[in-house]
Amino acid sequence: MSKEQASTEKPSYSYSRLNTHSLCAYAGYLEYIEKQWCLGNYYTLRGNGFHSSRETNFRQKIKTAQDISVDDCIEAAAEEINTQINDQEIDMKGDELRGRSKQAAAELILCDTSVLIRLDHANLQPSIMPIHVEESIAVELLDEPFDLHGVIDVVTTGFEIGDAKTSKRNMTAEGLANNIQMTMYYKLGKTFLDRENPGGFLDMIYTGKKKKAYRLPWSRTEHDVAILVARFREMHTAIEAGSFPPCRRDFWKCDPKWCGHFATCKYVN
Numbered sequence: 186m187s188k189e190q191a192s193t194e195k196p197s198y199s200y201s202r203l204n205t206h207s208l209c210a211y212a213g214y215l216e217y218i219e220k221q222w223c224l225g226n227y228y229t230l231r232g233n234g235f236h237s238s239r240e241t242n243f244r245q246k247i248k249t250a251q252d253i254s255v256d257d258c259i260e261a262a263a264e265e266i267n268t269q270i271n272d273q274e275i276d277m278k279g280d281e282l283r284g285r286s287k288q289a290a291a292e293l294i295l296c297d298t299s300v301l302i303r304l305d306h307a308n309l310q311p312s313i314m315p316i317h318v319e320e321s322i323a324v325e326l327l328d329e330p331f332d333l334h335g336v337i338d339v340v341t342t343g344f345e346i347g348d349a350k351t352s353k354r355n356m357t358a359e360g361l362a363n364n365i366q367m368t369m370y371y372k373l374g375k376t377f378l379d380r381e382n383p384g385g386f387l388d389m390i391y392t393g394k395k396k397k398a399y400r401l402p403w404s405r406t407e408h409d410v411a412i413l414v415a416r417f418r419e420m421h422t423a424i425e426a427g428s429f430p431p432c433r434r435d436f437w438k439c440d441p442k443w444c445g446h447f448a449t450c451k452y453v454n
């Protein structure tokens with residue numbers, strides 16, 4: 186099976202579900218089974234605005250082979266941030282947004298996002314020549330009781346799979362080598378592009394004091410895929426058994442800043 190079509194007989198899992206489950210199985214239960222989704226916040230809106238600027242540029246670049254201006258990229262981000270802040274309930278209790286009006290929150294987020302977009306537009310976007318943007322891909326796993334699905338942000342003319350992240354934590358080559366999400370991209374890319382060994386890169390925008398943009402390449406093997414599938418298999422078994430233990434109380438995730446369920450979670454209140 187190629188893209189867009191997931192099997193109806195088996196559950197189909199995404200990387201985000203695996204990631205949430207790995208951090209706290211109970212949070213995964215609340216979100217993916219009880220459908221109690223967390224509200225957007227400063228970080229999710231900044232990330233979505235940043236992502237939207239890239240998507241807007243790359244979609245048109247397939248035809249024009251040219252980048253749009255940085256102002257147009259920022260405009261795309263503004264549209265995304267304003268839409269989300271006006272149309273959705275946003276968590277305004279975090280340190281960044283507390284006490285602000287929605288308008289002031291949108292302005293702050295856009296201001297901060299613009300700095301990241303400028304770095305990206307100057308340093309990373311010019312070298313990407315896209316042939317596919319935002320492709321939804323379904324992967325059938327014949328030997329498993331589940332399938333997989335996900336989205337690839339961009340595929341370049343060199344058949345490289347690209348993703349971008351904004352983070353206060355630097356990503357190292359070693360960290361990326363152990364990053365399960367890149368293995369998921371490899372598996373999705375192998376299905377979608379029908380290539381033996383797709384590789385890719387992660388574009389990082391470091392959001393700490395000395396902001397910077399840099400690119401790290403990645404490659405994966407079938408052994409990495411076996412490890413990825415083993416993790417999905419373990420999650421599937423837990424879901425089938427209805428076993429959703431909370432994470433450790435002193436784990437970083439179990440904090441009002443990082444878990445949107447904290448205020449109501451029965452394991453901390």
Ligand code: SF4
Binds near residue numbers: 447
């Ligand atoms: S508050 Fe802690 S235990 Fe509860 S869902 Fe969040 S991370 Fe899990």
